[in-house]
Each structure stands twice: as structure tokens, then as C-alpha cells.
Amino acid sequence: MQQEIPGGREEPGQHLWQRLPPNPLAELRQVAEERERAGQVLRRLEIGEPNFRTPQHIVAAAIASLQQEAQTYGPSGGWPWLRELLAEKIRRVNGYEVSAANIGVTVGGTGAVQLALLATVGPGDEVLLPDPGWPHYYRQLAIAGAKPVPYPLDPASGWLPDLRELERRVNARTRLLIVNSPGNPTGAVFPRELIAALLDFARRHRLLLLSDECYDELVFEGEHVSPATLLTATERERGTFIGVYSFSKTYAMTGWRIGYLVAGQVLMRSLSQVLDASYTSLPLATQRAAAAALQGPQDCVAQMRAAYRRRRDQAIALLKRYGRYEYTPHGAFYILVNIARKSGDGHRARPARSDGSAREQATAFALELLRRRNVLVVPGNLFGSSTVDYVRVSLGADEETIEEGLSSICELCEEGKAHAPGVGEAREHSEESG
Numbered sequence: 001m002q003q004e005i006p007g008g009r010e011e012p013g014q015h016l017w018q019r020l021p022p023n024p025l026a027e028l029r030q031v032a033e034e035r036e037r038a039g040q041v042l043r044r045l046e047i048g049e050p051n052f053r054t055p056q057h058i059v060a061a062a063i064a065s066l067q068q069e070a071q072t073y074g075p076s077g078g079w080p081w082l083r084e085l086l087a088e089k090i091r092r093v094n095g096y097e098v099s100a101a102n103i104g105v106t107v108g109g110t111g112a113v114q115l116a117l118l119a120t121v122g123p124g125d126e127v128l129l130p131d132p133g134w135p136h137y138y139r140q141l142a143i144a145g146a147k148p149v150p151y152p153l154d155p156a157s158g159w160l161p162d163l164r165e166l167e168r169r170v171n172a173r174t175r176l177l178i179v180n181s182p183g184n185p186t187g188a189v190f191p192r193e194l195i196a197a198l199l200d201f202a203r204r205h206r207l208l209l210l211s212d213e214c215y216d217e218l219v220f221e222g223e224h225v226s227p228a229t230l231l232t233a234t235e236r237e238r239g240t241f242i243g244v245y246s247f248s249k250t251y252a253m254t255g256w257r258i259g260y261l262v263a264g265q266v267l268m269r270s271l272s273q274v275l276d277a278s279y280t281s282l283p284l285a286t287q288r289a290a291a292a293a294l295q296g297p298q299d300c301v302a303q304m305r306a307a308y309r310r311r312r313d314q315a316i317a318l319l320k321r322y323g324r325y326e327y328t329p330h331g332a333f334y335i336l337v338n339i340a341r342k343s344g345d346g347h348r349a350r351p352a353r354s355d356g357s358a359r360e361q362a363t364a365f366a367l368e369l370l371r372r373r374n375v376l377v378v379p380g381n382l383f384g385s386s387t388v389d390y391v392r393v394s395l396g397a398d399e400e401t402i403e404e405g406l407s408s409i410c411e412l413c414e415e416g417k418a419h420a421p422g423v424g425e426a427r428e429h430s431e432e433s434g
């Protein structure tokens, strides 16, 4: 596409924004806003965000900072007192040793992933990423100019990767492997032996490993295994590992926009360059809030985790009642619901269709769910090609919303089955019936 450039020159569309895939939720959100403006009350199960308020002692620390301290620029990697506390958190929660110099404070986990990609990959590089996976990986790879190569997670194993699928996709251009456990959108927690096998795979193919651990403190059963615990100190220092962390989910701090990354010394040098050039530093008050979160009582984390677990159990019980239970998420706060098959139907592959209608099916279902039931979820096709038959439900919402929303999903599935073999296909853009 030719693009008119101010100044009279015509050039091929090379601007960054033109390479970005559109925000996949935009259409649904637009319909949702129209409905809200029309006075409808929506049940919002699409947002990956806790419905809890940030604990008061964290808020108080930010207020005190704003009142008592000059809000100056700070060191680009974060204030040393915060980085010391973060090193302690990594030791306490993630179980490995790291020094403050190996930590960079970022604009959320989002900023950490973006910096990591900008500092390590570019045009010509390929990056292995989970399918289904967090949609931002695709958009951020587009910014870095590298090629996404999705590797499937298998619903039959509770959404774990199969190493043979990774081996099939790796080649001389592959530079980085993204691992996300506990995972979005699956809630899967990778067992220790799988993490070890993934590390071994990365070592054999000389890949960098980006471990997105934004949900590290939201594990219900089993353990969260940070891949870095299985590396030698020399391997960590040599710099093949980047760990990504966030305050957003652990402390209900999504809007504060603070996260951090951990990397070996060599990688840290390039990461710091990108970090410094990107946004200089985060607000001091935000960093004080993060410090208070780490230093204060941790029972708020335990309470929120217990609430997500109760909601997870509630969702599973409901799905079982409707015959739509498929797997148990062991972490994070999401559950994938199969809209095309019931529990006993197995995991038969959907016949491939050349017109892309399978990909659109979940979106059509989500639109119909919104128009007819006022329930908003994320269609599975936005997370990759493994989840075209699913929608993602966030358990960040309250119990009543989850109950009503999930029931609506299951009931709409039943109605769809009565009309056509593929839910939503024959009903796309159908008129509202109440």
C-alpha cells in the first residue's frame, strides 16, 4: 500500500503503526460501549484485571510520597532501594539469587516484554511463542520486526506444550523462546520436568529464553517453577535468560503500570540502553507504592489468590453441570470454555476450512453473546489458532458475574447446537431476541 507522506514523498507503508496488527478486542469493545451508552448493564468477563482495589497500605505509600517528596526523574532502571527489594522478592518467591544490578523496573510486564524483545530480536529473527498466548506478544514482535512462530499448547494435557512441536519449528533463524507459566489464557502451570525440558531445548538450540512470570504468585495447586532456578549462576550471568514480572495481578495494581525484568549482566547492558531511551524512569510515587507492596503484609496476596481459587472452583462446578468441563486451570485467573464441543466429545481436530470461518467462529459467538446476553468475553481466536473453538472467561470478576456470564455462555452453546453443527456459524450477526 502506498502512503502519502507529509512533505510530498511517496513511500511504501513503512511506518510502525502500519505493521501493527489491530487491537483484536477493538470491535467487541465498541459494541460493548454502544450497549452501555444505551443503558444496558454488561457482565464483563473479558478484562484480565482483578476486581479488587489496591491494598490501602500501598496506596498510602504513594500518597505520602506525593505529599512529602519532590517527584523528580530517577535512575532509568529504577531506584536502588526498590531494586534491592525486588532482588529479595526474587529470592523469596522465585527461588533464585539475583543482584539489584540485574533488575530493571519497567512500565508493567508489558513494558518488560517490549524492552526484552527490542533489545534481543529484530528483522530476520524468529521467536517461538505459545499458542494460545497473550495477544500482545504478536503486536510487540511486530514492533521489534521479528517473526512470530507459534508453538501449540495441547488441550488434552491441560494446555501444556509438546517438545516435539517445538523441535519441528526451530531453525537457524530462531533466536528466542517465550514461555508463560502460569499462562494466559489457559491458567496452566508448567510442571518442573517440563520447565527443565524447555530449558534443555533452549540450550541445545542456543536460544534466549524469555520467561513471562507475571502470574507467579497466583498458583492454586502445585508450584511455580522459575526456569532461572534450574540454570547455573554462570548461565544466568552469561545472559541467556530474561525473567518478566509484574505488580499488576499480584497486588491488584494494573493501572499503576509497574513491572520489572531480570537478566544477566551482558543482556542487562543492552536492556538498560533501550529502557533509558524509551521512557527514562517511572514515577517516584509508583515506585514507593511498589516498595510498600513488597515490604508490607503479604496476606492481601493470599486473600486474593484464595478468591480466584474459589471462583475457579465455582466456574468448574458450573461447567460440569452444563457438561462443558474440560480442564482445571492451576493458576492465573482465566478459564477457557469450549463452545463447540461438550465434555465427553474428546479433542477431535476440527476439519480444516480454507475460508477462515473457523477462526471467525469464536468472534461471531462472542458478538452474539454480547448482543443477546450482554456478556463480554474474549474470543479464543485472538490468542492463536489452537483456541478457535474457545472463549476466555476472566475470573477477575465477582462471583455473580461469573455465575451469570458462564451460564449464558453454556445456554447459548446449547441453542447454537440446536440450530447448526458449528456454534455461531449459522447465527452470525443474528438479530437480538431479548
Ligand SMILES: Cc1ncc(COP(=O)(O)O)c(C=O)c1O
Pocket: 048, 107, 108, 109, 110, 111, 134, 180, 183, 184, 212, 214, 245, 246, 247, 248, 254, 258, 259
Ligand atoms: C501473560 C501476560 N504477560 C504480561 C502481562 C502484562 O501485564 P502488565 O503490563 O499489567 O504487568 C499480561 C497482562 O495481562 C499477561 O497476561
